[in-house]
Amino acid sequence: MQLLASYLSGSWSQGSGARTTLVNPATEAPLAEVANGGHDLESAYRYARTAGTLELGNLTFAQRGALLASLAKAIHGAREELLALAVANGGNTRGDAKFDIDGGAMTLSYYADLGAKLGATSVLADGEPIQVGRTARMGGQHVWTRRRGVAVHINAFNFPGWGLCEKLGCSLLAGMPTISKPATATALVTHRMVELFAPLLPPGALQLLVGPAGALLEHLGPGDVVAFTGSSGTASMLRTHSKILDHGVRLNVEADSLNAAILGPDVDLTSETGGLFLADVVRDMTQKTGQKCTAIRRVLVPAGRESDVFEALRDRLGGIAVGDPSREDVRMGPVATAQQHEAVLAGIARLAAATEEVFGGTGQVTPVGVPAGKGFFVGPVVRAAEDPMWCEPLNDHEVFGPVTTVGPYDGDAEFAAEFVARGHGCLVSSAYSDDRDWVASFVTAAAPWAGRLYLGSSKMAAQSPGPGTALPSLLHGGPGRAGGGQELGGERGLELYMQRTALEGDASVLKSLLGGG
């Protein structure tokens, strides 16, 4: 069986000691192993701080962008192989796998283009020159420069391809050497991508640690950045980690998110907007088996319309075959790990105690094409909450699987926003309405509680990617429970890896520093 190696200090090393087995979550068949330790992480950090810092520092944004373009091309060149790995190791259908792999390549391409746009410089102006003295002679100018340190990426199990690429696109374009650590259980895609990327990048620009984090955080120092996607529990551990506290390490967190979807009071379910709403809810439940941090977990519909919504959801979900995702007739695969399987079932049980069944009971399912008793399967589950605002298990606990809960409201936009707020900070929430006044009221009140608000309407229904898709041009990250992080959003995504500095002095000197006069 393949023993996955880490790529550290310029070479591949398999580590040592006890091993963890990666399996196919549909069949539980072993796929590969990783060693649980035995890596010289201190040297890896040193390599990043020396070779990586130097090599990336010698490049302009345009040159770094060209590197990212080569990574995107490498993904395209190995696309079928990567899709197959995602299906085998991630429990992904082919569609799910494309979402992860193509999404990763698309994000790299986006940042490649941004690099070209930023051009032959490595310092970014932030705003216009400012007069700070009595005359124009005494000026100020804010700039962004790359942080001098290591970017450490700790990624989640659900997007081994996209997660690697979306963080890497920003850190490399900003000019920070990066150490990426995928979740062990689904590391095959990340591992293969880094095999493809490594020969294309300068020494020290990208390193990979597969297996447990071990002492990964022990070598953090001033100037370093940690970007984490995962659970609130792990996030709390990171926030209180002594190295992060002692060295003022910058930490970006994308954590739990109880994303809401609101059906506006003006929308007929049979309209284009109504159809978009239903399609988005069903897609977010079933795509990646509901394992998207952006998926809709909580749904509000106008009181009196619940039964229509329930019927439409039952109708659409009833036709979805659950089973081995390598089969063409299967529309939804298993969740990624045994641990997730347990957690999702426990979450459903908690929800079930406070809600009514609409579809799928508590997630029991007989998967197709799978040896009896094998695989981490949960069927799609819709629950009904009578009083969604005060349903605690609904609003306080993210069930990271194919599960959603629907409840009624009186159609009031402020109430809908209050319901979004009840999630204590989301990555995204969505509203479906063609009533501009209603949308305006909703947006003003809901925006402080979400990193992104998706506004579904008839005019954009035909070309909408749905709320569950994080686009590189739009901010990804939400306040409060969602972690308070900010990734992507075009140039905004670079801010994590750069320092904003006010330059103060002779205005002509400041101008010349930015390549002017």
Place this chain on the structure above:
Amino acid sequence: MQLLASYLSGSWSQGSGARTTLVNPATEAPLAEVANGGHDLESAYRYARTAGTLELGNLTFAQRGALLASLAKAIHGAREELLALAVANGGNTRGDAKFDIDGGAMTLSYYADLGAKLGATSVLADGEPIQVGRTARMGGQHVWTRRRGVAVHINAFNFPGWGLCEKLGCSLLAGMPTISKPATATALVTHRMVELFAPLLPPGALQLLVGPAGALLEHLGPGDVVAFTGSSGTASMLRTHSKILDHGVRLNVEADSLNAAILGPDVDLTSETGGLFLADVVRDMTQKTGQKCTAIRRVLVPAGRESDVFEALRDRLGGIAVGDPSREDVRMGPVATAQQHEAVLAGIARLAAATEEVFGGTGQVTPVGVPAGKGFFVGPVVRAAEDPMWCEPLNDHEVFGPVTTVGPYDGDAEFAAEFVARGHGCLVSSAYSDDRDWVASFVTAAAPWAGRLYLGSSKMAAQSPGPGTALPSLLHGGPGRAGGGQELGGERGLELYMQRTALEGDASVLKSLLGGG
């Protein structure tokens, strides 16, 4: 003796229980008392969340700006009274007091003007519209909206006037109700300012807690913001506070900062640039008795030039009378508290073990106009470090008093930047040079380690405020040890109190949300 009251839930309350006495740090004469507890903070938060949120939410930026202008005017109207309080309670000379009080009014005026500029809206666009679909129909637009919660300000003892105003200007303009807590020992100025401000502001917009924080953090919830200025130790306590962690409360920290000043190899001490350098070092040592978070702590001068610098510093410092700051002949007062006095003397002792004396020994001084044995006095101290880069007490510990250490370097700009970096993140550092190439090399390498870089040169010497002055138009806050915070910097200062959200949908709907089409 006056018992200072807190302003909570719309009325003044004196609290209860044991009391702390505020003294004149020059004479140790008692000035006022505060109760150590007995406040209903839960109600205060509720009042902010209800009345304060509602009242400020009904205002546009322009209207909030007008409120800030009225606060600045109130300071001007009571200027002499406030200056006298700063002299009595802060150990400030009249010049120090003006720096604090006038600086506060100036910062409020700046944000008043910014409010007028932002105009009759309460939502700010962040960047331009983005096309995210196949056609221009499917768009994205980032916006800033005020966070829905309470802004809690925890201020440092050194700037009871400016500290209140610089945080308040941003939080009120952004639209967040605010609870401000000054350091107890020097609370008289803050207390009086809030007495002046309270009648001018809508209910719930501003509350004041004097005395110990007590349970102030226990009532934090999602959406709240804590802005802290103070020591790294307290900052660590805040970062790991369960309420802040559990609710994803946004925390901004301005903490210890080992700001450096670099004399460029091209600069003659007798030149305009050389004179600026000397004046800035001396001002930062003596203004506010060195108790500025932006003060120069570490100085690099070209090797072979140390003795000239030492002589010039001895000359300038020798003429500075230390004593009761209410006397016109006194140029430097005491430090603010007995605790600070002890800490500064201990810091000097630690420095002394690794450096040579240049001026002022270890800070012993006989103050003028003060009863024998009274007051928290330290004389100005200059130390010399042979190998400044590796002098640990110099680079790892902030001595918050009239103390600076000078060491040699070979004139290399990269080395100078490395020395800035050796502070592990500063609020500000400065370089004095008229050689543009040298300055460019320095800036590129040093910028990632400082929130502000002050570039002293002959062209701006006549109108420079010096590196120690935090201007409202320029970012205040530094990476790493300095806390990683971002305050001021014009509109940038509002970001802490607002949420950035990506809106995604029909481009014409997005445009109409921002008041267009």
